[in-house]
Amino acid sequence: xxxxxxxxxxxxxxxxxxxxxxxxxxxxxxxxxxxxxxxxxxxxxxxxxxxxxxxxxxxxxxxxxxxxxxxxxxxxxxxxxxxxxxxxxxxxxxxxxxxxxxxxxxxxxxxxxxxxxxxxxxxxxxxxxxxxxxxxxxxxxxxxxxxxxxxxxxxxxxxxxxxxxxx
Numbered sequence: 001x002x003x004x005x006x007x008x009x010x011x012x013x014x015x016x017x018x019x020x021x022x023x024x025x026x027x028x029x030x031x032x033x034x035x036x037x038x039x040x041x042x043x044x045x046x047x048x049x050x051x052x053x054x055x056x057x058x059x060x061x062x063x064x065x066x067x068x069x070x071x072x073x074x075x076x077x078x079x080x081x082x083x084x085x086x087x088x089x090x091x092x093x094x095x096x097x098x099x100x101x102x103x104x105x106x107x108x109x110x111x112x113x114x115x116x117x118x119x120x121x122x123x124x125x126x127x128x129x130x131x132x133x134x135x136x137x138x139x140x141x142x143x144x145x146x147x148x149x150x151x152x153x154x155x156x157x158x159x160x161x162x163x164x165x166x167x
Contacts (some may be wrong), residue, residue: 005082008033009058010106012077017114018166025105026079029080029130032098033059033088039054039097054098055115059154063111063146066129075117078154081110114157116165121152 012020020026025149032054042050055078062076087103117125117155128135128149134142157165 004085006033006085006088006113008081008083008088008100008102008106009051009055009081010081010102011058011061011065012073012079013062013069014066014116014166015072016065017077017079017116017162020079020108020111021162023165024108027080027116028061028106030061030101031078031088031100031102032061032090032102035100036139037095037100038098051090057098059115059130060146061149062131063125063132063149066125067132074122074129075119076125077117078096078115078153079106079111080113081106082112085109108159111159114159114165115154116164117152118155119152121149124152131138 010026010029010031012026016026034050034054038050038053039045045164058078059076062078066072066074068078083102083106088100089103094142124145126144131139131142131145134147
């Protein structure tokens, strides 16, 4: 059964984790996964490298969520979940894309792990969230700032530690 599941990486914020804990699910949203378009673009990459690309893109999308939620703690969050293939349609067809649109909410039981920036990343994440739009539009100074946040590795947490994370 595990082999039939698709690993998705869902960008989130700490308040979204609190809702996950309270409601038992994350709403359907855009996520990232190893898609056929990503496999074709990174033909030389092995499965682990492809998953890292999808994960990194989800972390970058978490910056957009932070930009739009000024009250959220300045920590990127990525929720890794294993979903049935039917809830993860084919995804964006653009070559190299890892973007998928989920068809339904992500139940807490499907969450494999939660990844969150450490407190030491807050200043860099705050600066990156402020300029993520400009970076995606090609501004090299903004991209340098985003790269500063991306230099921080997200910490891994078991789903059983959700209470501690949103405590």
